[in-house]
Amino acid sequence: MHIGYAAVYLTLVVIPATCARFRIADTFKGRDFFDGFNWETLDDPTDGRVNFVDKSTAMKSNLSFASADKFIMRADHAKVVSPDDRGRDSVRITSQKAWDDSTIVLDLSHMPEGCATWPAFWTLSQQGPWPHGGEVDVIEGVNLQNSNLASLHTTPDCIMDTQRPQSGSTVSTDCDATINNNQGCGTQFTVPKSYGTSFNNAGGGWYAMQKTAADGISVWFWSRMDPDVPAEVRNNNDSISPKSWGMPSAWFPSTNCDYASHFNAHEIIFDLTFCGDWANSVYPNSGCGGDSCTDFVNNNPSAFTKAYWEVNSLRVYTT
Numbered sequence: 001m002h003i004g005y006a007a008v009y010l011t012l013v014v015i016p017a018t019c020a021r022f023r024i025a026d027t028f029k030g031r032d033f034f035d036g037f038n039w040e041t042l043d044d045p046t047d048g049r050v051n052f053v054d055k056s057t058a059m060k061s062n063l064s065f066a067s068a069d070k071f072i073m074r075a076d077h078a079k080v081v082s083p084d085d086r087g088r089d090s091v092r093i094t095s096q097k098a099w100d101d102s103t104i105v106l107d108l109s110h111m112p113e114g115c116a117t118w119p120a121f122w123t124l125s126q127q128g129p130w131p132h133g134g135e136v137d138v139i140e141g142v143n144l145q146n147s148n149l150a151s152l153h154t155t156p157d158c159i160m161d162t163q164r165p166q167s168g169s170t171v172s173t174d175c176d177a178t179i180n181n182n183q184g185c186g187t188q189f190t191v192p193k194s195y196g197t198s199f200n201n202a203g204g205g206w207y208a209m210q211k212t213a214a215d216g217i218s219v220w221f222w223s224r225m226d227p228d229v230p231a232e233v234r235n236n237n238d239s240i241s242p243k244s245w246g247m248p249s250a251w252f253p254s255t256n257c258d259y260a261s262h263f264n265a266h267e268i269i270f271d272l273t274f275c276g277d278w279a280n281s282v283y284p285n286s287g288c289g290g291d292s293c294t295d296f297v298n299n300n301p302s303a304f305t306k307a308y309w310e311v312n313s314l315r316v317y318t319t
């Protein structure tokens with residue numbers, strides 16, 4: 001009897017875990033972004049030196065552009081910004097849909113780079129209000145950084161162990177957005193070419209983020225020429241099995257962070273801001289020179305020619 005129970009237990013626990021497959025639910029490629037995302041014009045909540053423009057302005061001024069196989073979002077790189085203006089023209093887009101248990105795969109050929117930039121690819125509770133329902137920052141960094149920071153921002157009582165199975169290194173462990181100036185719990189990537197100029201010079205790569213009640217939140221990254229990128233990711237397969245991808249760069253398990261009370265269905269956001277709470281505060285030591293971050297953004301349009309996202313595809317898989 002005892003052996004019998006043990007066998008049943010193993011069947012229930014081990015097999016679902018190793019066979020967890022996700023199937024394609026939504027694909028965004030080229031013009032799909034114009035149908036599935038909203039262009040937001042709010043004042044940047046992180047106090048960036050930015051003017052988020054609406055969809056028709058973004059399309060007319062070519063700050064958002066789609067071809068059959070590319071979607072591009074950029075900052076203005078022609079105009080000097082007056083000190084009286086809200087900031088440099090840029091784009092922030094949010095998906096209309098939100099997803100519960102899911103794995104998102106972003107095939108990205110270029111991300112915004114350069115002094116004063118603060119781009120992010122992230123997910124957020126559609127229900128809110130922030131930080132209820134959680135925030136997951138998948139790609140984020142500032143200025144001349146070359147390695148990615150993935151982090152969570154949550155309501156209180158969500159803690160990560162410093163040592164856990166992830167290839168990146170733990171920067172902070174308390175995900176509570178109300179403390180430590182909203183630092184959240186973050187993991188800095190140690191695999192090369194995960195961010196900025198190094199990412200772009202390698203032709204970009206793939207980011208994947210799995211978010212499930214069973215396994216918490218994981219983020220993987222593969223540079224374009226990485227021989228270890230899973231074939232099912234490289235080939236855009238309709239069915240994927242993240243369990244087979246090996247150790248993630250960042251893992252945020254639910255061990256000391258009850259999933260149900262901290263997370264719900266998330267929408268997907270891309271944005272590009274300048275200076276603001278993070279990029280501005282570290283600007284003096286960023287290697288970007290003597291101007292204030294704000295003056296740099298206002299007066300140097302040509303410094304922003306590489307401040308653009310170029311997306312090959314964004315795929316959302318669900319169980």
Ligand SMILES: *[C@@H]1O[C@H](CO)[C@@H](O)[C@H](O)[C@H]1NC(C)=O
Nearest residue numbers: 061062063064065066072074
């Ligand atoms: C708009 O941007 C795209 C992508 O950078 C570029 O290929 C295209 O030529 C631009 N169109 C105009 C009218 O400038």
Ligand SMILES: *[C@@H]1O[C@H](CO)[C@@H](O)[C@H](O)[C@H]1NC(C)=O
Nearest residue numbers: 230231232235236237238239
């Ligand atoms: C991916 O899909 C292709 C074509 O549909 C198939 O031949 C291949 O076996 C799949 N690969 C994986 C790893 O699932």
